[in-house]
Amino acid sequence: MLLDPSPKYQRIKPVNLVDRQWPSRTIEHHPTWLSTDLRDGNQAIVKPMSIAQKLALFRILVERGFRQIEVAFPAASETEFGFVRTLIQNQEIPDGVAIQVITPARKDLILRSFEATRGAKHVLMQLYSSTAPVFRDVVYKNTNEDIIRMAAEHTAFARITAIQYSKEYGTEFQLVYAIEGFSQSDMDFVIKVCDAVKNAWDSHGPPTARPIIFNLPASVECGPANHYADQVEYIHKNLPNRDQCILSVHVHNDRVQLTIGTAVAATEQALLAGAERVEGCLFGNGERTGNVDLVTVALNLYSQGVAPGLDFSRMDELVQFMTQVNGIPVHPRHPYAGELVYTAFSGGHQDGIRKGLHLMENSTVWAVPYLPLDPTDFGRVYEARINSQSGKGGAAYVLEQSLDIYLPRSMQMEVSKAVQLVSDSEGRELPADEICTIFSDLFDFHDSVGRKAVASTGRVSLQSCEIHEETMDGVIVVDQKPLPFHTTIQSPAVIKTCLQTVNGLGLRFKLLEEEQRSSILGFTSLVHLEIQSKTGSHGNSWWGAGRAKQQPEATLRAAISAVNGLLSGKGIANAGVKC
Ligand SMILES: CC(=O)SCCNC(=O)CCNC(=O)[C@H](O)C(C)(C)COP(=O)(O)OP(=O)(O)OC[C@H]1O[C@@H](n2cnc3c(N)ncnc32)[C@H](O)[C@@H]1OP(=O)(O)O
Numbered sequence: 001m002l003l004d005p006s007p008k009y010q011r012i013k014p015v016n017l018v019d020r021q022w023p024s025r026t027i028e029h030h031p032t033w034l035s036t037d038l039r040d041g042n043q044a045i046v047k048p049m050s051i052a053q054k055l056a057l058f059r060i061l062v063e064r065g066f067r068q069i070e071v072a073f074p075a076a077s078e079t080e081f082g083f084v085r086t087l088i089q090n091q092e093i094p095d096g097v098a099i100q101v102i103t104p105a106r107k108d109l110i111l112r113s114f115e116a117t118r119g120a121k122h123v124l125m126q127l128y129s130s131t132a133p134v135f136r137d138v139v140y141k142n143t144n145e146d147i148i149r150m151a152a153e154h155t156a157f158a159r160i161t162a163i164q165y166s167k168e169y170g171t172e173f174q175l176v177y178a179i180e181g182f183s184q185s186d187m188d189f190v191i192k193v194c195d196a197v198k199n200a201w202d203s204h205g206p207p208t209a210r211p212i213i214f215n216l217p218a219s220v221e222c223g224p225a226n227h228y229a230d231q232v233e234y235i236h237k238n239l240p241n242r243d244q245c246i247l248s249v250h251v252h253n254d255r256v257q258l259t260i261g262t263a264v265a266a267t268e269q270a271l272l273a274g275a276e277r278v279e280g281c282l283f284g285n286g287e288r289t290g291n292v293d294l295v296t297v298a299l300n301l302y303s304q305g306v307a308p309g310l311d312f313s314r315m316d317e318l319v320q321f322m323t324q325v326n327g328i329p330v331h332p333r334h335p336y337a338g339e340l341v342y343t344a345f346s347g348g349h350q351d352g353i354r355k356g357l358h359l360m361e362n363s364t365v366w367a368v369p370y371l372p373l374d375p376t377d378f379g380r381v382y383e384a385r386i387n388s389q390s391g392k393g394g395a396a397y398v399l400e401q402s403l404d405i406y407l408p409r410s411m412q413m414e415v416s417k418a419v420q421l422v423s424d425s426e427g428r429e430l431p432a433d434e435i436c437t438i439f440s441d442l443f444d445f446h447d448s449v450g451r452k453a454v455a456s457t458g459r460v461s462l463q464s465c466e467i468h469e470e471t472m473d474g475v476i477v478v479d480q481k482p483l484p485f486h487t488t489i490q491s492p493a494v495i496k497t498c499l500q501t502v503n504g505l506g507l508r509f510k511l512l513e514e515e516q517r518s519s520i521l522g523f524t525s526l527v528h529l530e531i532q533s534k535t536g537s538h539g540n541s542w543w544g545a546g547r548a549k550q551q552p553e554a555t556l557r558a559a560i561s562a563v564n565g566l567l568s569g570k571g572i573a574n575a576g577v578k579c
């Protein structure tokens with residue numbers, strides 16, 4: 001690297017924009033989207049897609065809501081040309097969907113592109129030429145005058161050809177003119193080229209209903225997003241007959257962060273600056289570091305309450321399909337589609353998200369800390385994953401999801417301590433099943449219904465239990481001695497009976513709290529008992545947990561598990577104080 005890179009890399013010259021408007025605007029509506037996955041995306045992958053793959057992707061793009069789809073660079077290859085023919089001949093293009101094809105402003109290639117689109121209803125014919133000095137001097141080796149003249153000539157040729165093909169095939173052609181290297185160009189020169197293109201189009205045929213689309217690419221993203229927005233606003237304000245044209249943006253990522261990059265910022269700011277249409281690819285595929293990611297731009301709008309007009313509700317299916325056709329993985333931290341973006345490992349995040357999700361049960365306005373959007377909108381779920389960075393909220397959430405058990409705070413803290421002990425000493429993530437086992441062992445959890453049934457290992461166990469209409473009979477085993485019991489089924493009576501039955505152990509237990517919950521998994525009881533001394537002073541307390549098909553049995557199991565916990569020396573200090 002150079003100590004002083006300034007002689008080698010020249011800074012982008014900002015446009016002189018007076019009375020800049022875009023920073024104080026907001027985006028109120030989604031733009032017109034154009035997916036160029038089948039063209040710009042396809043031209044940048046190791047193995048371009050086959051016709052069958054392109055067809056499958058075209059159908060998906062239509063299904064997800066795209067109404068403008070760039071389908072090919074027909075002059076590039078037989079596959080590209082053939083694909084456009086297949087779409088048209090097989091009547092794959094639904095009403096209301098326009099296909100776009102792209103061609104350099106070169107007569108032979110323009111003609112080939114028209115030929116490809118024979119018989120389509122609505123075609124966006126995209127011509128491109130560059131206005132950037134680096135293209136002029138390095139690629140074309142010509143002058144600005146040549147660039148203007150050639151743009152006008154090729155547009156006129158395209159217009160005349162369009163009229164001829166419209167007559168023959170009834171196609172409606174709309175001109176898209178892309179100013180390649182727009183963001184590296186002089187804006188007044190861009191305006192001259194656009195003006196020449198518009199005059200050439202208008203003067204070679206009758207007025208058309210569909211306006212010209214001027215596509216303003218950051219073909220290579222050479223400057224910051226705010227400069228690009230300034231350039232778009234400059235064109236928006238100074239282009240003659242602005243109301244008769246549509247401004248489109250097409251931003252590549254070259255100042256990149258992961259797969260998303262600053263193209264998203266540049267696109268959003270360009271929309272504030274007056275652009276109305278956005279070209280890009282799903283998940284940011286495309287040349288070099290990629291085209292702007294349409295999923296992110298659309299869902300950024302969605303997160304602001306703006307309907308994006310695109311459907312990403314089955315995100316995982318889309319990720320799987322795109323990964324397969326492109327051979328390019330979606331980054332695990334992709335904002336809306338990444339494998340890890342609805343996952344929290346850290347305790348603070350898990351706590352905030354869990355609290356937020358609980359409150360969402362009674363709210364319609366999304367307000368969940370650390371989760372800007374509801375993952376279920378995209379067919380995803382929030383996941384708490386447990387490692388040594390996790391806190392009590394994470395393990396509690398896992399138990400809620402896996403066992404449908406909602407723990408009070410003091411139980412959460414005990415589970416968390418036990419989980420930390422393992423995750424920290426072994427330095428690994430603990431899967432949900434292991435969290436459930438830790439919980440079951442810790443609280444001697446007797447689940448007589450669920451798949452997590454764990455036999456009691458304590459001194460007290462329930463041998464049998466029969467519930468009648470109002471009463472319950474059964475046998476509790478204390479230190480291997482079977483003791484029959486009979487009680488009414490209300491929970492205080494059940495707990496009292498249990499405590500009387502274990503009286504022979506010589507300890508006095510006091511009920512502090514009980515919580516009950518029912519779900520399709522059965523009835524769950526949590527019972528909090530305290531050991532009392534003969535003088536009545538408070539000792540340790542402990543919780544028990546039980547689940548059964550009927551509430552009285554669940555309560556009894558929970559009481560027994562609390563007794564076992566206390567007998568084995570477990571305990572929370574400061575008993576008598578409700579947690
Ligand atoms: C920024 C973008 O992504 S634009 C899209 C780029 N996509 C592609 O290039 C994919 C498909 N491309 C192809 O199949 C081929 O490059 C073709 C068919 C377009 C042209 O192939 P070739 O005739 O072999 O030319 P090649 O690609 O080597 O070079 C490009 C030529 O077109 C010229 N050219 C480049 N851009 C343009 C333009 N917008 N208008 C007219 N001519 C152009 C170049 O100056 C060069 O001319 P030269 O041969 O006189 O030096």
Ligand SMILES: CC(C)C(=O)C(=O)O
Nearest residue numbers: 128178180181217219
């Ligand atoms: C020609 C345009 C549309 C383009 O792909 C680019 O400049 O990146």
